[in-house]
Amino acid sequence: MIKVNIPKGQAKERRYIINVLLSEFLGIDYEISESNKSEDITFQLENNKKIIFKDYFFSKLSTKNYSVDLIPQKIEHLESNKYCSIKNIPIVYGKNMIEDDNPNTIICHVDIFSSAFFMLTRWEESVLKNKDIHARVLAKDHLSVKFNFFHRPIVNEYLELLWGLLKAQQINQEKKERDYQLYLTHDVDYPLKWVHLGRSIKTLLADLLKRRDLSLFYKNFKCYLSSKLNVKNDPYNNFKQLIDAANSAGVKSYFFFLNGGQSQYDSRHSMNTSFMKSLYDLIHSNNHYIGIHPSYMTQDNYDLLKKEVVGLKKLTPSFHPFGRQHFLRFKVPTTWQNWHDCQLSWSSTMGFSDRIGFRSGVCYAHSTFNIQTRKMLSVKERPLIAMDVSMGVWQNFNNLDTVLNEYSQLVTTVKKYKGDFVFLWHNSYQDQNVCTDSTAVFKRFLNVSL
Numbered sequence: 278m279i280k281v282n283i284p285k286g287q288a289k290e291r292r293y294i295i296n297v298l299l300s301e302f303l304g305i306d307y308e309i310s311e312s313n314k315s316e317d318i319t320f321q322l323e324n325n326k327k328i329i330f331k332d333y334f335f336s337k338l339s340t341k342n343y344s345v346d347l348i349p350q351k352i353e354h355l356e357s358n359k360y361c362s363i364k365n366i367p368i369v370y371g372k373n374m375i376e377d378d379n380p381n382t383i384i385c386h387v388d389i390f391s392s393a394f395f396m397l398t399r400w401e402e403s404v405l406k407n408k409d410i411h412a413r414v415l416a417k418d419h420l421s422v423k424f425n426f427f428h429r430p431i432v433n434e435y436l437e438l439l440w441g442l443l444k445a446q447q448i449n450q451e452k453k454e455r456d457y458q459l460y461l462t463h464d465v466d467y468p469l470k471w472v473h474l475g476r477s478i479k480t481l482l483a484d485l486l487k488r489r490d491l492s493l494f495y496k497n498f499k500c501y502l503s504s505k506l507n508v509k510n511d512p513y514n515n516f517k518q519l520i521d522a523a524n525s526a527g528v529k530s531y532f533f534f535l536n537g538g539q540s541q542y543d544s545r546h547s548m549n550t551s552f553m554k555s556l557y558d559l560i561h562s563n564n565h566y567i568g569i570h571p572s573y574m575t576q577d578n579y580d581l582l583k584k585e586v587v588g589l590k591k592l593t594p595s596f597h598p599f600g601r602q603h604f605l606r607f608k609v610p611t612t613w614q615n616w617h618d619c620q621l622s623w624s625s626t627m628g629f630s631d632r633i634g635f636r637s638g639v640c641y642a643h644s645t646f647n648i649q650t651r652k653m654l655s656v657k658e659r660p661l662i663a664m665d666v667s668m669g670v671w672q673n674f675n676n677l678d679t680v681l682n683e684y685s686q687l688v689t690t691v692k693k694y695k696g697d698f699v700f701l702w703h704n705s706y707q708d709q710n711v712c713t714d715s716t717a718v719f720k721r722f723l724n725v726s727l
């Protein structure tokens with residue numbers, strides 16, 4: 278068993294990130310002790326060989342608390358080294374230096390633990406002030422976007438380095454085996470396009486008065502009538518096709534249902550209609566999953582979140598306690614705390630709304646941490662890697678090969694680390710003017726993801 282010694286300062290934060298990297302990700306045993314001898318983290322292996330991880334962050338946190346000036350202004354990269362094969366790993370905290378003159382003690386200046394803590398807790402997002410109209414931190418302000426490493430799961434890269442260092446010191450444990458896993462997820466914002474009369478009239482009037490497009494009006498009116506004659510004709514009612522595609526590929530689908538909300542961004546459809554009941558049955562009978570898609574205002578509203586979770590549980594016995602925030606609206610750390618308090622098991626909200634990549638710098642599900650209460654939470658985050666909206670599938674339909682190419686590069690990266698590739702495809706995000714068979718396009722992404 279590895280003996281890990283940490284300073285007493287910020288011990289809760291260090292214990293959390295050490296637990297995630299060593300126990301959850303690598304699956305290795307360790308025991309931890311605290312002392313005031315050093316500001317660094319020391320690993321002592323069974324053979325008495327040591328690795329010292331120099332601290333470049335936690336000791337500053339104790340006096341300053343989380344603030345913008347703790348976010349690095351520049352990023353160094355780790356040069357080629359004998360411990361891992363990944364080139365130029367971005368170093369959030371620390372220096373491009375590994376001292377190994379003494380074979381019994383390696384001193385690593387890449388502050389793996391502070392850097393991983395930065396990425397996973399997302400404390401950065403709690404101190405950045407610029408927000409978009411949905412109160413989300415602008416992607417361009419994220420450190421990973423500023424320094425162009427958002428397409429790299431840098432925490433997985435740190436893990437490779439950490440494992441390489443442990444192997445160099447002849448660790449006598451094996452790391453845990455993992456398998457690549459595709460998570461096919463669908464946020465059901467609108468189960469049907471023509472779900473209720475008021476919204477249908479609004480759409481049709483907007484074609485005439487706002488868009489002034491007579492042919493679009495006729496097209497939509499025809500679509501409205503045929504959908505009312507037979508709900509199978511509703512363009513958003515493509516659940517059977519999505520399920521058939523997942524079944525053929527042998528993967529599970531996760532349908533996250535919006536169940537409430539009164540904002541203009543919530544669809545306000547009834548969840549208790551015969552159509553919805555048959556939809557729950559369809560998903561359940563095919564052994565796929567139903568989860569929650571908490572509405573627009575839930576990001577910092579525990580009571581509303583609880584009401585929506587309890588409500589969906591009552592509607593369908595096949596409810597599972599996982600899902601994703603609507604519009605990816607998320608407040609660090611309140612939203613995770615509320616999910617934890619509602620006894621939800623995992624969220625998959627940590628994805629970019631306007632690009633694909635690694636918002637948390639990782640492709641593994643991990644325990645979360647409340648930076649205010651300084652407690653580890655039982656709710657896990659399984660980061661969202663790519664979604665149809667953030668790739669602009671329909672806007673870029675003429676360049677779909679380019680979009681698919683970028684997407685498949687991310688799949689390859691996640692496969693390399695045997696991680697979870699979380700993909701989001703909306704049943705209701707489509708452009709019938711560009712393509713009348715959205716399922717065929719979905720299948721192209723699905724095939725690349727397998």
Ligand SMILES: [Zn+2]
Binds near residue numbers: 464603
């Ligand atoms: Zn949504």
